[in-house]
Amino acid sequence: xxxxxxxxxxxxxxxxxxxxxxxxxxxxxxxxxxxxxxxxxxxxxxxxxxxxxxxxxxxxxxxxxxxxxxxxxxxxxxxxxxxxxxxxxxxxxxxxxxxxxxxxxxxxxxx
Amino acid sequence: xxxxxxxxxxxxxxxxxxxxxxxxxxxxxxxxxxxxxxxxxxxxxxxxxxxxxxxxxxxxxxxxxxxxxxxxxxxxxxxxxxxxxxxxxxxxxxxxxxxxxxxxxxxxxx
Numbered sequence: 001x002x003x004x005x006x007x008x009x010x011x012x013x014x015x016x017x018x019x020x021x022x023x024x025x026x027x028x029x030x031x032x033x034x035x036x037x038x039x040x041x042x043x044x045x046x047x048x049x050x051x052x053x054x055x056x057x058x059x060x061x062x063x064x065x066x067x068x069x070x071x072x073x074x075x076x077x078x079x080x081x082x083x084x085x086x087x088x089x090x091x092x093x094x095x096x097x098x099x100x101x102x103x104x105x106x107x108x109x110x111x
Numbered sequence: 112x113x114x115x116x117x118x119x120x121x122x123x124x125x126x127x128x129x130x131x132x133x134x135x136x137x138x139x140x141x142x143x144x145x146x147x148x149x150x151x152x153x154x155x156x157x158x159x160x161x162x163x164x165x166x167x168x169x170x171x172x173x174x175x176x177x178x179x180x181x182x183x184x185x186x187x188x189x190x191x192x193x194x195x196x197x198x199x200x201x202x203x204x205x206x207x208x209x210x211x212x213x214x215x216x217x218x219x220x221x
Contacts, residue, residue: 008212032208043115043201044154046183087154095164096208097167099144101153 006102019077023090030092117213136204143185
């Protein structure tokens, strides 16, 4: 049973515009959410996280929004840059034990 | 800080063989988890080690086993390899809620 879902396998955005990556989850016990970025032939790189007690966390060009009532989180990248092109994984965890991952969204930023 | 390191980076094995993958965690991290990532999928949790004990296990058969050493490094062993075991195997070390991944070991079973 997929507890974390990323329903958009791919996304294309023009350079300089906003990229919005979405993630839905089913388990209301998740207390921490993370976004990872992955290039081919590399392991996932931690990008940004958010605790379930918050609804927004910002780090430079990256902002994560959490809507607990909708069991939905999103990653906003503004402005998007060609180097942001990668696969982005959403992950969730309960107290840092097992991490549940979505299937990923491949972002392409067009110069 | 070397981060999480895994070895080897690539491996080719024959069906029925056994394989051992290795992981050194990020400095200061005492928990190591292993994930399998098949093509086009997100990482799937195999198991997690803490204080040299398997603390949690995902939905993987007993052919998958592991070990954690006193220095927190870890091994993943897979016995009786199947073609379907071909995947990227990721090690993640963590402290509390944030997990950092190694570059992975690409295992190909032929």
